[in-house]
Amino acid sequence: MIAVLDYGIGNLASAHKALLAVGAPARLVARPEQAEGASGYVLPGVGAFAACAAALEASGLSEVCRTAVAEQRPLLGICVGMQLLFEGSEESPGARGLGLLAGSVRRLPAGRRRPQMQWNLAVPTGRSALLPSPEWFYFVHGYYAAPEREEDVLAYSEYGVSFASAVGRGALSATQFHPEKSGRAGLELLARFARSCEA
Amino acid sequence: MEAVRIIPCLDLDRGRVVKGVRYKELRDAGDPVALARRYGEEGADELVILDITASAEGRATTLDVVARAAAEVFIPLTVGGGVSSVESARRLLRAGADKVAVNSAAVARPALISELAAEFGSQCVVLAVDARRRKEDYEVVTHGGRRRTGLDLMAWVSEGASRGAGELLVTSMDRDGTEAGYDLELYASIAQLVELPLVASGGVGNLDQLAAGYLEGRADGLLAASIFHFGRYSLAEARRHLAAAGVPLRALPAASQA
Numbered sequence: 001m002i003a004v005l006d007y008g009i010g011n012l013a014s015a016h017k018a019l020l021a022v023g024a025p026a027r028l029v030a031r032p033e034q035a036e037g038a039s040g041y042v043l044p045g046v047g048a049f050a051a052c053a054a055a056l057e058a059s060g061l062s063e064v065c066r067t068a069v070a071e072q073r074p075l076l077g078i079c080v081g082m083q084l085l086f087e088g089s090e091e092s093p094g095a096r097g098l099g100l101l102a103g104s105v106r107r108l109p110a111g112r113r114r115p116q117m118q119w120n121l122a123v124p125t126g127r128s129a130l131l132p133s134p135e136w137f138y139f140v141h142g143y144y145a146a147p148e149r150e151e152d153v154l155a156y157s158e159y160g161v162s163f164a165s166a167v168g169r170g171a172l173s174a175t176q177f178h179p180e181k182s183g184r185a186g187l188e189l190l191a192r193f194a195r196s197c198e199a
Numbered sequence: 200m201e202a203v204r205i206i207p208c209l210d211l212d213r214g215r216v217v218k219g220v221r222y223k224e225l226r227d228a229g230d231p232v233a234l235a236r237r238y239g240e241e242g243a244d245e246l247v248i249l250d251i252t253a254s255a256e257g258r259a260t261t262l263d264v265v266a267r268a269a270a271e272v273f274i275p276l277t278v279g280g281g282v283s284s285v286e287s288a289r290r291l292l293r294a295g296a297d298k299v300a301v302n303s304a305a306v307a308r309p310a311l312i313s314e315l316a317a318e319f320g321s322q323c324v325v326l327a328v329d330a331r332r333r334k335e336d337y338e339v340v341t342h343g344g345r346r347r348t349g350l351d352l353m354a355w356v357s358e359g360a361s362r363g364a365g366e367l368l369v370t371s372m373d374r375d376g377t378e379a380g381y382d383l384e385l386y387a388s389i390a391q392l393v394e395l396p397l398v399a400s401g402g403v404g405n406l407d408q409l410a411a412g413y414l415e416g417r418a419d420g421l422l423a424a425s426i427f428h429f430g431r432y433s434l435a436e437a438r439r440h441l442a443a444a445g446v447p448l449r450a451l452p453a454a455s456q457a
Contacts, residue, residue, distance in 0.1 A: 013293070013295070014269070014273075014295065014297065017269065017270060017295070018273055021270075021271075021273065046319070046320050046322060046323065047319060047320030047322070047323075048320055051320075110394070112201075113394055113395065113396050113397070113419055114394050114395070115321070115322055115365055115395075115396070117322070117365070117366055117396040117419075118201070118202050118203075118204055118244075118396070118419065119202045119204070119244055119449035120200050120202060120449075121200045121449070121450075135452070136202070136449035136450055136451075138244075138274065138275060140275075140322045140365075141322070142321075142322075157200070158200055159200075178275075180273060181273060181274055181275050181297060182273070182274075183239065183273055183274050183452070184273075184452045185452050186273060187273060
Protein backbone atom coordinates (compact mmCIF):
# COMPACT_ATOMS: atom_id res chain seq x y z
CA MET A 1 0.00 0.00 0.00
CA ILE A 2 1.17 3.50 -0.86
CA ALA A 3 0.04 6.01 1.75
CA VAL A 4 -0.97 9.38 0.33
CA LEU A 5 -0.64 11.66 3.32
CA ASP A 6 -3.79 13.73 3.71
CA TYR A 7 -3.19 16.37 6.34
CA GLY A 8 -6.28 18.36 5.50
CA ILE A 9 -4.95 21.21 3.36
CA GLY A 10 -6.34 21.96 -0.09
CA ASN A 11 -6.86 19.44 -2.83
CA LEU A 12 -4.63 16.50 -1.94
CA ALA A 13 -6.85 14.00 -3.69
CA SER A 14 -5.47 14.40 -7.22
CA ALA A 15 -2.25 12.58 -6.38
CA HIS A 16 -4.33 9.74 -5.01
CA LYS A 17 -6.51 9.60 -8.13
CA ALA A 18 -3.49 9.63 -10.43
CA LEU A 19 -1.80 6.79 -8.52
CA LEU A 20 -5.00 4.74 -8.77
CA ALA A 21 -5.11 5.49 -12.50
CA VAL A 22 -1.70 3.82 -12.95
CA GLY A 23 -2.83 0.82 -10.93
CA ALA A 24 -0.93 1.63 -7.75
CA PRO A 25 -2.45 0.48 -4.43
CA ALA A 26 -2.77 4.02 -3.09
CA ARG A 27 -4.76 4.99 -0.03
CA LEU A 28 -5.50 8.41 1.47
CA VAL A 29 -4.18 8.41 5.01
CA ALA A 30 -5.15 11.06 7.55
CA ARG A 31 -3.73 9.55 10.77
CA PRO A 32 -0.36 7.94 11.52
CA GLU A 33 -1.83 4.56 12.47
CA GLN A 34 -3.52 4.31 9.05
CA ALA A 35 -0.09 4.49 7.43
CA GLU A 36 1.16 1.36 9.21
CA GLY A 37 2.44 -1.27 6.83
CA ALA A 38 2.82 1.14 3.92
CA SER A 39 5.56 0.30 1.44
CA GLY A 40 5.75 3.88 0.17
CA TYR A 41 4.51 7.38 0.94
CA VAL A 42 3.40 10.41 -1.05
CA LEU A 43 3.56 13.82 0.59
CA PRO A 44 1.51 16.28 -1.50
CA GLY A 45 1.08 19.91 -0.64
CA VAL A 46 -0.58 23.04 -1.96
CA GLY A 47 -0.96 26.44 -0.37
CA ALA A 48 1.30 28.37 1.94
CA PHE A 49 4.41 26.78 3.48
CA ALA A 50 3.52 27.72 7.07
CA ALA A 51 -0.05 26.42 6.83
CA CYS A 52 1.14 23.13 5.34
CA ALA A 53 3.97 22.73 7.88
CA ALA A 54 1.60 23.38 10.79
CA ALA A 55 -1.09 21.03 9.47
CA LEU A 56 1.43 18.27 8.77
CA GLU A 57 2.83 18.58 12.29
CA ALA A 58 -0.65 18.69 13.88
CA SER A 59 -1.75 15.57 12.00
CA GLY A 60 1.17 13.56 13.34
CA LEU A 61 2.07 12.62 9.79
CA SER A 62 5.33 14.57 9.98
CA GLU A 63 6.64 11.79 12.23
CA VAL A 64 5.54 9.21 9.65
CA CYS A 65 7.68 11.06 7.08
CA ARG A 66 10.71 11.22 9.36
CA THR A 67 10.47 7.52 10.20
CA ALA A 68 9.97 6.53 6.55
CA VAL A 69 13.09 8.43 5.53
CA ALA A 70 15.12 7.10 8.47
CA GLU A 71 14.15 3.55 7.49
CA GLN A 72 14.94 4.17 3.82
CA ARG A 73 11.40 3.56 2.60
CA PRO A 74 10.35 5.36 -0.63
CA LEU A 75 8.74 8.76 -0.09
CA LEU A 76 7.74 11.17 -2.85
CA GLY A 77 7.11 14.83 -2.01
CA ILE A 78 5.12 16.96 -4.44
CA CYS A 79 5.16 20.78 -4.76
CA VAL A 80 4.89 22.23 -1.23
CA GLY A 81 5.37 18.61 -0.15
CA MET A 82 8.85 18.93 -1.63
CA GLN A 83 9.49 22.31 -0.01
CA LEU A 84 8.48 20.88 3.40
CA LEU A 85 11.44 18.50 3.24
CA PHE A 86 13.77 21.46 3.70
CA GLU A 87 14.50 23.50 6.81
CA GLY A 88 12.44 26.61 6.12
CA SER A 89 11.06 28.97 3.50
CA GLU A 90 11.29 32.66 2.68
CA GLU A 91 7.52 32.47 2.24
CA SER A 92 6.97 31.89 5.94
CA PRO A 93 9.90 33.07 8.06
CA GLY A 94 9.92 31.24 11.36
CA ALA A 95 7.97 28.21 10.16
CA ARG A 96 10.01 25.02 10.21
CA GLY A 97 10.05 22.31 7.61
CA LEU A 98 10.96 18.69 8.22
CA GLY A 99 14.67 19.37 7.73
CA LEU A 100 15.18 16.05 5.94
CA LEU A 101 17.19 17.79 3.22
CA ALA A 102 19.69 20.59 3.78
CA GLY A 103 18.75 23.93 2.27
CA SER A 104 15.97 26.42 2.19
CA VAL A 105 13.14 27.63 -0.01
CA ARG A 106 13.36 30.97 -1.83
CA ARG A 107 11.06 33.25 -3.79
CA LEU A 108 11.26 33.09 -7.57
CA PRO A 109 12.98 36.21 -8.87
CA ALA A 110 10.96 39.07 -10.37
CA GLY A 111 10.93 39.54 -14.11
CA ARG A 112 8.81 36.53 -15.01
CA ARG A 113 5.15 35.93 -14.26
CA ARG A 114 4.72 34.85 -10.63
CA PRO A 115 3.64 32.32 -9.60
CA GLN A 116 5.07 30.15 -12.35
CA MET A 117 1.91 28.48 -13.66
CA GLN A 118 2.86 26.52 -16.75
CA TRP A 119 4.53 23.43 -18.16
CA ASN A 120 8.30 23.49 -17.94
CA LEU A 121 11.13 21.21 -18.92
CA ALA A 122 12.81 19.17 -16.17
CA VAL A 123 16.31 18.07 -17.13
CA PRO A 124 17.44 15.18 -14.93
CA THR A 125 20.90 14.98 -13.41
CA GLY A 126 20.94 11.22 -13.90
CA ARG A 127 20.78 10.39 -10.19
CA SER A 128 17.20 9.10 -10.10
CA ALA A 129 15.49 6.21 -11.85
CA LEU A 130 12.24 8.18 -11.53
CA LEU A 131 13.51 10.67 -14.12
CA PRO A 132 15.18 8.80 -16.97
CA SER A 133 14.95 11.58 -19.56
CA PRO A 134 14.05 15.28 -19.96
CA GLU A 135 10.28 15.75 -19.80
CA TRP A 136 7.77 18.59 -19.58
CA PHE A 137 5.77 18.77 -16.37
CA TYR A 138 3.20 21.16 -14.90
CA PHE A 139 4.38 23.65 -12.29
CA VAL A 140 2.46 25.99 -9.97
CA HIS A 141 4.71 27.74 -7.48
CA GLY A 142 6.08 31.09 -6.40
CA TYR A 143 8.96 29.62 -4.36
CA TYR A 144 11.68 27.09 -5.16
CA ALA A 145 13.97 24.88 -3.12
CA ALA A 146 17.66 25.62 -2.98
CA PRO A 147 19.41 22.46 -1.72
CA GLU A 148 22.77 22.97 -0.05
CA ARG A 149 24.17 19.78 -1.49
CA GLU A 150 24.45 19.63 -5.24
CA GLU A 151 24.20 15.82 -5.04
CA ASP A 152 20.61 16.15 -3.74
CA VAL A 153 19.45 17.67 -7.06
CA LEU A 154 17.65 15.18 -9.29
CA ALA A 155 16.56 17.63 -12.01
CA TYR A 156 16.95 21.26 -12.97
CA SER A 157 14.47 23.62 -14.63
CA GLU A 158 14.76 27.24 -15.65
CA TYR A 159 12.39 30.09 -14.82
CA GLY A 160 14.33 33.31 -14.59
CA VAL A 161 16.67 31.25 -12.43
CA SER A 162 17.97 27.71 -12.78
CA PHE A 163 16.36 25.82 -9.92
CA ALA A 164 16.09 22.28 -8.55
CA SER A 165 12.79 20.96 -9.93
CA ALA A 166 13.38 17.54 -8.39
CA VAL A 167 15.47 16.61 -5.36
CA GLY A 168 16.19 13.53 -3.34
CA ARG A 169 18.60 11.36 -1.46
CA GLY A 170 18.39 7.60 -1.09
CA ALA A 171 14.76 6.45 -1.22
CA LEU A 172 13.55 10.00 -0.68
CA SER A 173 12.55 11.95 -3.78
CA ALA A 174 10.47 15.02 -4.46
CA THR A 175 9.31 17.16 -7.35
CA GLN A 176 8.43 20.84 -7.47
CA PHE A 177 6.12 20.04 -10.39
CA HIS A 178 2.84 18.13 -10.20
CA PRO A 179 3.23 14.68 -11.77
CA GLU A 180 -0.47 14.08 -11.07
CA LYS A 181 -1.31 17.02 -13.37
CA SER A 182 1.34 16.43 -16.03
CA GLY A 183 -0.51 14.11 -18.39
CA ARG A 184 1.25 10.99 -19.53
CA ALA A 185 4.77 12.04 -18.49
CA GLY A 186 3.52 12.54 -14.94
CA LEU A 187 1.58 9.29 -14.81
CA GLU A 188 4.68 7.44 -15.99
CA LEU A 189 6.74 9.02 -13.20
CA LEU A 190 4.11 7.95 -10.65
CA ALA A 191 4.09 4.43 -12.09
CA ARG A 192 7.89 4.26 -11.70
CA PHE A 193 7.57 5.48 -8.12
CA ALA A 194 4.89 2.86 -7.41
CA ARG A 195 7.18 0.12 -8.80
CA SER A 196 10.03 1.35 -6.59
CA CYS A 197 7.74 0.84 -3.59
CA GLU A 198 7.23 -2.84 -4.49
CA ALA A 199 10.92 -3.60 -4.70
CA MET B 200 11.74 27.62 -20.16
CA GLU B 201 8.64 29.45 -21.10
CA ALA B 202 5.63 27.54 -22.41
CA VAL B 203 2.42 29.27 -23.37
CA ARG B 204 -0.70 27.35 -22.39
CA ILE B 205 -3.43 26.45 -24.85
CA ILE B 206 -6.63 26.17 -22.85
CA PRO B 207 -9.87 24.83 -24.33
CA CYS B 208 -12.87 26.13 -22.43
CA LEU B 209 -16.06 24.19 -21.87
CA ASP B 210 -19.11 26.35 -21.17
CA LEU B 211 -21.47 24.08 -19.36
CA ASP B 212 -25.25 24.40 -19.30
CA ARG B 213 -27.12 21.68 -17.43
CA GLY B 214 -24.37 19.17 -18.09
CA ARG B 215 -23.84 19.90 -21.79
CA VAL B 216 -21.15 21.97 -23.46
CA VAL B 217 -22.64 24.98 -25.20
CA LYS B 218 -21.25 27.96 -27.02
CA GLY B 219 -22.97 31.09 -28.14
CA VAL B 220 -22.38 34.64 -29.22
CA ARG B 221 -21.91 36.78 -26.11
CA TYR B 222 -23.47 34.06 -23.97
CA LYS B 223 -26.60 34.13 -26.13
CA GLU B 224 -27.79 31.88 -28.97
CA LEU B 225 -26.31 28.80 -27.35
CA ARG B 226 -25.30 25.89 -29.55
CA ASP B 227 -24.86 22.37 -28.19
CA ALA B 228 -21.25 21.22 -28.57
CA GLY B 229 -21.44 17.86 -26.86
CA ASP B 230 -20.61 15.79 -23.82
CA PRO B 231 -18.13 17.59 -21.54
CA VAL B 232 -16.31 14.53 -20.23
CA ALA B 233 -15.75 13.16 -23.74
CA LEU B 234 -14.50 16.55 -24.91
CA ALA B 235 -12.24 16.94 -21.86
CA ARG B 236 -10.75 13.51 -22.50
CA ARG B 237 -10.17 14.26 -26.17
CA TYR B 238 -8.54 17.63 -25.47
CA GLY B 239 -6.36 16.09 -22.79
CA GLU B 240 -5.17 13.37 -25.14
CA GLU B 241 -4.59 15.80 -28.00
CA GLY B 242 -2.30 18.06 -25.98
CA ALA B 243 -4.34 20.76 -24.26
CA ASP B 244 -2.18 22.32 -21.53
CA GLU B 245 -5.08 22.99 -19.17
CA LEU B 246 -8.87 22.89 -19.26
CA VAL B 247 -11.41 25.41 -18.06
CA ILE B 248 -14.98 24.45 -17.26
CA LEU B 249 -17.36 27.38 -16.77
CA ASP B 250 -20.78 26.56 -15.42
CA ILE B 251 -23.24 28.99 -16.99
CA THR B 252 -26.29 27.22 -15.53
CA ALA B 253 -28.36 29.29 -13.16
CA SER B 254 -30.18 26.46 -11.35
CA ALA B 255 -29.23 24.39 -8.33
CA GLU B 256 -29.77 21.18 -10.33
CA GLY B 257 -27.32 22.49 -12.89
CA ARG B 258 -24.70 23.09 -10.20
CA ALA B 259 -25.02 19.53 -8.96
CA THR B 260 -24.58 18.30 -12.52
CA THR B 261 -21.42 20.38 -12.83
CA LEU B 262 -19.93 18.77 -9.72
CA ASP B 263 -20.58 15.40 -11.29
CA VAL B 264 -18.98 16.44 -14.59
CA VAL B 265 -15.92 17.80 -12.75
CA ALA B 266 -15.54 14.59 -10.77
CA ARG B 267 -15.81 12.42 -13.89
CA ALA B 268 -13.44 14.63 -15.90
CA ALA B 269 -10.88 14.74 -13.06
CA ALA B 270 -10.88 10.94 -12.81
CA GLU B 271 -9.59 10.57 -16.35
CA VAL B 272 -7.92 13.78 -17.43
CA PHE B 273 -4.64 14.39 -15.64
CA ILE B 274 -3.99 18.00 -16.61
CA PRO B 275 -4.95 21.09 -14.60
CA LEU B 276 -8.64 21.82 -14.41
CA THR B 277 -10.07 25.25 -13.58
CA VAL B 278 -13.75 25.40 -12.72
CA GLY B 279 -15.87 28.52 -12.42
CA GLY B 280 -19.44 29.70 -12.41
CA GLY B 281 -21.41 30.41 -9.28
CA VAL B 282 -18.48 30.26 -6.87
CA SER B 283 -19.65 32.57 -4.11
CA SER B 284 -18.16 31.21 -0.90
CA VAL B 285 -15.34 29.17 0.56
CA GLU B 286 -17.78 26.26 0.82
CA SER B 287 -18.82 26.34 -2.84
CA ALA B 288 -15.14 26.46 -3.81
CA ARG B 289 -14.37 23.56 -1.49
CA ARG B 290 -17.05 21.42 -3.17
CA LEU B 291 -15.44 22.01 -6.57
CA LEU B 292 -11.92 21.33 -5.30
CA ARG B 293 -13.11 18.14 -3.57
CA ALA B 294 -14.74 17.06 -6.82
CA GLY B 295 -11.36 17.37 -8.50
CA ALA B 296 -10.91 20.97 -9.66
CA ASP B 297 -7.36 22.27 -9.27
CA LYS B 298 -8.33 25.92 -9.41
CA VAL B 299 -11.60 27.76 -8.92
CA ALA B 300 -12.53 30.87 -10.85
CA VAL B 301 -14.49 33.63 -9.13
CA ASN B 302 -16.20 36.40 -11.02
CA SER B 303 -19.45 38.20 -10.09
CA ALA B 304 -19.37 37.14 -6.44
CA ALA B 305 -15.88 38.63 -6.03
CA VAL B 306 -17.05 41.92 -7.52
CA ALA B 307 -19.97 41.94 -5.08
CA ARG B 308 -17.70 41.02 -2.15
CA PRO B 309 -13.96 41.39 -2.86
CA ALA B 310 -13.05 39.77 0.49
CA LEU B 311 -14.05 36.47 -1.12
CA ILE B 312 -10.73 36.49 -3.00
CA SER B 313 -8.76 36.88 0.24
CA GLU B 314 -10.82 34.19 1.96
CA LEU B 315 -10.23 31.69 -0.82
CA ALA B 316 -6.50 32.46 -0.96
CA ALA B 317 -6.20 32.04 2.81
CA GLU B 318 -8.12 28.77 2.80
CA PHE B 319 -6.75 27.04 -0.31
CA GLY B 320 -3.68 29.05 -1.35
CA SER B 321 -3.36 31.60 -4.13
CA GLN B 322 -2.50 28.92 -6.68
CA CYS B 323 -6.13 27.74 -6.44
CA VAL B 324 -7.71 31.14 -6.98
CA VAL B 325 -8.39 32.44 -10.47
CA LEU B 326 -9.91 35.89 -10.73
CA ALA B 327 -12.17 35.78 -13.78
CA VAL B 328 -13.07 39.19 -15.09
CA ASP B 329 -15.46 40.17 -17.86
CA ALA B 330 -14.38 43.41 -19.48
CA ARG B 331 -16.09 45.89 -21.74
CA ARG B 332 -14.39 48.74 -23.54
CA ARG B 333 -15.35 52.30 -22.58
CA LYS B 334 -14.21 55.41 -24.41
CA GLU B 335 -10.77 55.59 -22.79
CA ASP B 336 -10.47 52.41 -20.77
CA TYR B 337 -12.20 49.18 -19.71
CA GLU B 338 -15.04 48.56 -17.31
CA VAL B 339 -15.74 45.39 -15.35
CA VAL B 340 -19.11 43.90 -16.22
CA THR B 341 -20.85 40.90 -14.62
CA HIS B 342 -23.68 38.46 -15.21
CA GLY B 343 -22.53 37.51 -18.68
CA GLY B 344 -21.95 41.13 -19.59
CA ARG B 345 -25.47 42.26 -18.81
CA ARG B 346 -24.60 44.22 -15.71
CA ARG B 347 -22.26 47.21 -15.54
CA THR B 348 -20.31 47.75 -12.35
CA GLY B 349 -18.63 51.11 -12.87
CA LEU B 350 -15.36 49.46 -11.76
CA ASP B 351 -12.21 50.31 -13.68
CA LEU B 352 -10.72 47.06 -14.95
CA MET B 353 -7.08 47.88 -14.16
CA ALA B 354 -7.95 48.94 -10.62
CA TRP B 355 -9.94 45.73 -10.14
CA VAL B 356 -7.24 43.32 -11.35
CA SER B 357 -4.68 45.13 -9.17
CA GLU B 358 -6.94 44.74 -6.19
CA GLY B 359 -7.49 41.08 -7.06
CA ALA B 360 -3.74 40.51 -7.21
CA SER B 361 -3.15 42.21 -3.87
CA ARG B 362 -5.96 40.16 -2.31
CA GLY B 363 -4.20 36.95 -3.30
CA ALA B 364 -5.56 35.84 -6.67
CA GLY B 365 -3.04 33.53 -8.32
CA GLU B 366 -4.09 34.01 -11.92
CA LEU B 367 -6.24 36.29 -14.09
CA LEU B 368 -8.71 35.05 -16.69
CA VAL B 369 -9.95 38.06 -18.60
CA THR B 370 -12.77 37.83 -21.12
CA SER B 371 -13.52 40.62 -23.53
CA MET B 372 -17.29 40.83 -23.70
CA ASP B 373 -16.96 43.00 -26.80
CA ARG B 374 -15.23 40.14 -28.58
CA ASP B 375 -16.65 36.98 -26.97
CA GLY B 376 -18.29 34.80 -29.58
CA THR B 377 -17.57 37.24 -32.42
CA GLU B 378 -14.48 35.48 -33.87
CA ALA B 379 -12.97 38.94 -34.43
CA GLY B 380 -9.88 37.96 -32.41
CA TYR B 381 -8.72 38.74 -28.89
CA ASP B 382 -8.76 42.36 -27.74
CA LEU B 383 -4.95 42.50 -27.77
CA GLU B 384 -4.67 45.97 -26.31
CA LEU B 385 -6.63 44.81 -23.27
CA TYR B 386 -4.18 41.98 -22.47
CA ALA B 387 -1.06 43.98 -23.23
CA SER B 388 -2.18 46.63 -20.73
CA ILE B 389 -2.89 44.06 -18.02
CA ALA B 390 0.34 42.13 -18.68
CA GLN B 391 2.29 45.32 -18.11
CA LEU B 392 0.46 46.15 -14.90
CA VAL B 393 0.29 42.81 -13.07
CA GLU B 394 2.86 40.02 -12.77
CA LEU B 395 0.28 37.23 -12.35
CA PRO B 396 -0.26 34.59 -15.02
CA LEU B 397 -2.75 35.99 -17.53
CA VAL B 398 -5.25 34.03 -19.61
CA ALA B 399 -6.80 35.75 -22.62
CA SER B 400 -10.37 34.84 -23.50
CA GLY B 401 -12.99 35.95 -25.96
CA GLY B 402 -13.12 36.27 -29.69
CA VAL B 403 -10.76 33.70 -31.19
CA GLY B 404 -11.92 32.57 -34.62
CA ASN B 405 -8.68 31.35 -36.18
CA LEU B 406 -5.16 30.26 -35.27
CA ASP B 407 -3.42 33.53 -36.17
CA GLN B 408 -5.66 35.24 -33.65
CA LEU B 409 -4.81 32.59 -31.07
CA ALA B 410 -1.06 33.19 -31.60
CA ALA B 411 -1.54 36.96 -31.40
CA GLY B 412 -2.84 36.58 -27.85
CA TYR B 413 0.75 35.83 -26.85
CA LEU B 414 2.76 37.57 -29.54
CA GLU B 415 0.96 40.91 -29.21
CA GLY B 416 -1.27 40.53 -26.15
CA ARG B 417 1.54 39.05 -23.96
CA ALA B 418 -0.94 36.64 -22.38
CA ASP B 419 0.64 33.34 -21.31
CA GLY B 420 -2.62 31.38 -21.42
CA LEU B 421 -4.70 31.30 -24.59
CA LEU B 422 -8.29 30.26 -24.03
CA ALA B 423 -10.60 29.29 -26.87
CA ALA B 424 -13.83 27.36 -27.18
CA SER B 425 -15.72 27.13 -30.43
CA ILE B 426 -12.69 26.77 -32.73
CA PHE B 427 -12.00 23.47 -30.98
CA HIS B 428 -15.51 22.25 -30.15
CA PHE B 429 -16.89 22.40 -33.63
CA GLY B 430 -13.86 20.66 -35.10
CA ARG B 431 -12.57 23.62 -37.05
CA TYR B 432 -9.08 23.01 -35.70
CA SER B 433 -7.58 20.16 -33.74
CA LEU B 434 -5.25 20.84 -30.82
CA ALA B 435 -2.45 19.36 -32.92
CA GLU B 436 -3.09 21.87 -35.72
CA ALA B 437 -3.20 24.69 -33.20
CA ARG B 438 0.10 23.60 -31.66
CA ARG B 439 1.83 23.33 -35.04
CA HIS B 440 0.53 26.72 -36.12
CA LEU B 441 1.54 28.46 -32.90
CA ALA B 442 4.98 26.89 -32.87
CA ALA B 443 5.57 28.02 -36.46
CA ALA B 444 4.48 31.54 -35.49
CA GLY B 445 7.11 31.62 -32.73
CA VAL B 446 4.93 30.92 -29.70
CA PRO B 447 6.91 28.85 -27.14
CA LEU B 448 5.07 25.61 -26.29
CA ARG B 449 5.91 22.47 -24.37
CA ALA B 450 6.88 19.41 -26.35
CA LEU B 451 4.34 16.62 -26.10
CA PRO B 452 5.42 13.07 -25.24
CA ALA B 453 6.22 11.42 -28.60
CA ALA B 454 3.21 9.13 -28.99
CA SER B 455 0.56 11.75 -28.28
CA GLN B 456 1.58 13.91 -31.22
CA ALA B 457 -1.02 13.62 -33.93
